[in-house]
Amino acid sequence: MTINDAKPQRRLGRPPRGTEGEVTLRILDAATQVFLSESFDAVSIDDIASAACISKKTFYTRFASKGDLFEAFAVRFIEERIQPVEQIDLEKMSTAEALHDIAAGILRTVLCPDVVALQRNVMAEAIRFPELARSLEDFGQSRIAAIVERCLEEGVRRGEIQVKDIRFAASYFVTAMVRGPFHRATIGLERPEFSHVKHDNLKRALDLFLSGCLPR
Template structure:
């Protein structure tokens, strides 16, 4: 019986320490998956690697073997979060159709992710820590905004080429569209002025914003 008990004990799950060889990528993903809800729930300052290690079911040493610091881990979590949700936006931008329809698809695809409670929580953390860690905001811009605006620019350039619109400064027009059709909604949710999520009222307001923008872009 003692031998059976000993063998059973040696196979107990949840042991902390070095992961099996060949599982490094999987372990890194486990760490980030465990860290994300902790960061979003507790905030950056209140989160410790001890809490994340306990949530991931591994040692803090294992985390340090992959991430140099809590800041490094948070950055990895944010980049992965963005990378997971950018493809639907890029896909929305590739479809055919009138300029207004394509712009609406892009903005809607962005807002469907940007207004999620998790996204709003992440943005609040980034803003709160901007003074100490401006690199967090740069990540949000470089991996998010900087990849969405060119999609809008391309749509406007093609609209110019077809004669559907007449825009002299495509980059300025794209920034303006991003502001009225995307950023305003996100800022209001981030400040708590509106609830997260894409409600019927927000959808109608988005449609009006697109119509307003298109009127300003009409030729002649």
């Protein structure tokens, strides 16, 4: 692996007192480096310790296993990329505009090489670690669905749309707008990018979704 070619410049060992939080962040940064470039099996604790410039003993004072680190890395990775979508000001636009910006923001986030690489790693380990795969799926899904639910609730409050089951509608919205392009990129059928074609497809799918939510 390429990370083994670079020798750490400082001596490995116990970190100085007061730097424990910084060391944990360094381990997570190293995990990002290695897990996005290699498969889960190909990465060893030695690889991570070398990339983080720490000893294996220091690693195990913070994470019980490679699997625990992978989950912590993945949760942080997802959290950082969902935050910009969560910050969309839904109250300053129509429901249609807000749903468009949410879907476009999510697709821009997930249709990039790093996110696709993470998804491929999770899929590859899903059989051996189903609980890990399920928890990461639920974490990402719940955060995205919560954004859509807030938007739909606001649209209903304004009288712009009618939705009887907001939770179901939010889940359906994510499936219709996001899951297809993301899945095709993950299995290599399409490039991991939010192209003009994907944007046009999003707008058509959004029009179809909204047509089923118009007040009657």
